[in-house]
Amino acid sequence: MDNVFAFDVLVVGAGPAGIAAAFGAAESGARVGVIDDNPRPGGQIWRGETQQRADHPEAKSWLEKFARCPIEFFSSTEVVDQIDRGHLLAQSHDGPREFVCKKLILCTGARELFLPFPGWTLPNVMGAGALQALAKSGLSVSGKKVVIAGSGPLLLAVAAYLREHGADVRLIAEQAPWHRLARFGISLLLQKNKFVQALAIRRQLADIPYKASCWPVRAAGNGKLESVTLRCGDRTWQEPCDYLACGFHLLPNTELAALLGCEIRGGFVRVNHLQQSSVSGIFCAGELTGIGGVDASILEGSIAGYAATGQDARAAQLSRQKARSENFTAALRRAFALRPELRASVSPDTIVCRCEDVPLARLRSCASWRAAKLQTRCGMGPCQGRICGPAVEFLLGWKTSSVRPPVFPVPIETLARAPVSQFSRPSEENLIPHEEPR
């Protein structure tokens, strides 16, 4: 059949973890394929970096290795279903593609967690990483007034990037309290590299107010954002701005791993010390297994690449360095845990599901996520609950994970490619048995 590609090892995702995995696997002489849904390799963190021009020396070095190593790269291609074990259905701009592989390494990364508040659906209210991605993709932010809000170290990185590109960054609002941030700072001291990076960013941003225990409660404007109301302790005030870049830390993209049957625990794919998931032949690396940042992703990617190609000694040797990145992951989780007051800003008419325009009041009248899907179409739009699901988990405490193929909306020509039974089988078969609450 046309457009069927066979590999010893297939890597899904070409961010730092996927690049390291592909490079490690290719060293064994295995035939390696890499798929990414973006036009270029690098993932979100290395977006816009190229071998010729990179701001980060590490990005440059890995992108050069990636370009040099004998792998086949499929850009703008996303996996939508499993036709059979080791046989994936994907779609690209040129139509459907099939991939057959002996070993699979999933490096599908993370997205931002978005929490609803009145006005969050106004144009120019977007994720923190989103505005950075847009700036890296050619949108000029020069002279624009930007408020950065939400949670996590990404806010600082975004502030530094936007400011370097001419934005007038008015304020960084971090919902976590100072005492947790301070403890996180102390844990960074134990890792010299990260501490030096953090200090450098902080120095660069010295004149931008950084407020802890501060979060957006309302965005307002006529047709587009004009101001955001922020809350800090008992004080609320309005901040005029052109953009509100707001994300509440990161969430792993576990949908494909769940579809393939990998066990998910506490929201992340469970892996052993060699990045092997609960499904034999499927390895997972990077943010998918715990939000640990770029260093952990490269480390885990390398381990997965070696382990998937029988280079077990090298994988095991690297695996000993994992303890340190696991500590960092745990410190991040503790520091940037969400405060319950964030639920209070949502009003009954605040839209929670943006695909289907479902407000909170309609969800409140439902007994569960399943009931809400049936009665309101919440989570039934094209994002398939990727945005509203995590928000609903936080707001209403419902368990919302339910993955069924195709994991992204596809044109009918792609569906026609898969055996009909693939799309009519009972969804329970594809569900992970159970997921512990986070």
Added chain:
Amino acid sequence: MPEEISVTVNGAHLNVTSGMTVLAAILSSGAHGVRKSVKGELRGPLCAMGICFECRATVDRRPHTRTCQLLCAPGMEIRTDG
């Protein structure tokens, strides 16, 4: 220097640098929103990384295209008005 290419956004010509995403081109054209929601609200991008589907537009007559993950190409016809 990055090369300049010409696209159209809702029929109007726009010069962009090659490597720019279609979403960045739409927002650079002066539009704030990209699509109308099911209840008719104007929406702009939320995630800009292929997850939220708020940046869907019609590109070269292909509807529902996620514009954040697509690079501009010479002569591309981009429509956000249905």
